[in-house]
Amino acid sequence: MAKLVQFDRLGGPEVLTLRDVEVATPGAGEVRIRVDAIGLNRAEIMYREGVYFDQPVFPSTLGYEAAGVIEAVGPGVDGLAEGDTVAVVPAFLQSRYGTYGTNIIVPASAVVPRPAQVDPAQAAAMWMAYITAYGALIESGKVRPGDHVLITAASSSVGLAAIQLTNHIGAIPIATTRGADKKQRLLDAGAAHVIVTDDEDVPARVKEITGGEGVRLAFDPIAGPGVETLALGIAPDGFLVVYGALDPRTTPLPNAQSYPALNSSTYTLFEITMNPERLRRAVAFVNAGLASGSFAPVVDRTFDLTEISEAHRYMAANGHVGKIVVTVTHDDTV
Structure with missing residues (x-):
């Protein structure tokens, strides 16, 4: 038997149940x-x-990322074999596949080799974060050395990856955080500047940091009305890239009457992970950053699979800096 996290109704962390299922x-x-x-x-x-x-389609599992070892390969799979150490990247719908379990089925197209220099926890912590940052900054935003990049909600795993990636290419990361308690940790993580949004005027600080020019790209997972504030700090012909929806309110489209001419777009990492050629480039880029030491996945805290509900509560509290990882202990009889 295997163990799989499932839920039968929408709700809070308490709906998640760890069940025995057939392998x-x-x-x-x-x-x-x-x-x-x-x-x-x-x-x-x-x-x-x-x-x-x-x-969800009930009973539903969930999860986008994992690291482990291939133990069986289906028909028509090339380039992967039993015993390979691998990681799973988000390249599927959670209504069809999920990673919250001891023995999981995923599409071969969502599997990449685990880099030798990272352990399983780091491998499970890296691909969503680094591919998201890579796609927005490199493939779409075309950030160049010397450019300023504004990274909001920067203490998230994606935010930290974006800071490292920005430094890796010779650009200048400006991080934002709501409270001052995370400021030093973001500076230690490589941010050149940190703006505390509860205490500081974001556009004014951005203009001060950039000598009045503004940032080349603002990278934002929050959305909502706050994008209008971000737009005021973007240089003419710069980029506003919204990759999340933490604020459920309507997100306005900045217009030329109030802001410099800018390129505004939404973005998801599926633009990379579901395109084999773009995914190949992303994996090569991330592996090069790992090999050079520029990239180092940040794990905030680990939980056991039996503590999955508590792990979700911890994530919802927003106190973490970096990735939350769940480790899996196997029964030798599985």
Whole structure:
């Protein structure tokens, strides 16, 4: 038997249940992975609550990221074999696959080799974060050395990855955080400047930092009316990239009557992970950053799989800096 986290109704962390299920056989184009660690993401809270773009089909599992070892390969899978140490990247819908379990089935297209220099917890913590940052800053935003990049909600795993990536290419990361308690940790994480939004005027501080020019790109997971404030700090012909929806209110589109001419867009990492060529480039970029030492996944705290509800409560409290990871202990009889 395997263990799998499932839920039968929308709700809070208490709806998550760890159940015994039969070990499944991978189908065509699929692999089965013996999981060592699982990375948690805000999208999984939204999915569990029913406010994500993808809706659960009950009984539903969930989860986008994991690290482990392939233990079975389905028909038509090339380039992967039993015994390979791998990581799972978000390249599927949670209504079809999930990573919250001891032995999981995922599409082979969502599996990448685990870099030798990272352990399972780090491997489970890295791909969502670094691919999200890579796609927005490099593929879409075309950030260049010397550019200023404004990174909001910067203490998240994506925010920290964006800080590292910005430094890696020779650009200048400006981080924002609501409270002063995380300021020093963001500076220690590599931010060149930190703006505390509860205490400081964001556009004014951005203009001060950039000598009046503004940032090349603002990278924002919050959305909502706050994007109008961000737009005031973007340089002419710069980029506003919204990659999340932490603020459920309507997000206005900045217009030319009030702001400099800028490029405004939404973004999801599926633009990268579901395109084989773009995913190949992203994996190569991230692996190069790991090899050089520029990239180091940040794990805030780990929980055991039996503590999955508590892990979700901890994530919802927003006190963490970096990734929350769930580790998996296997019964030798599985």
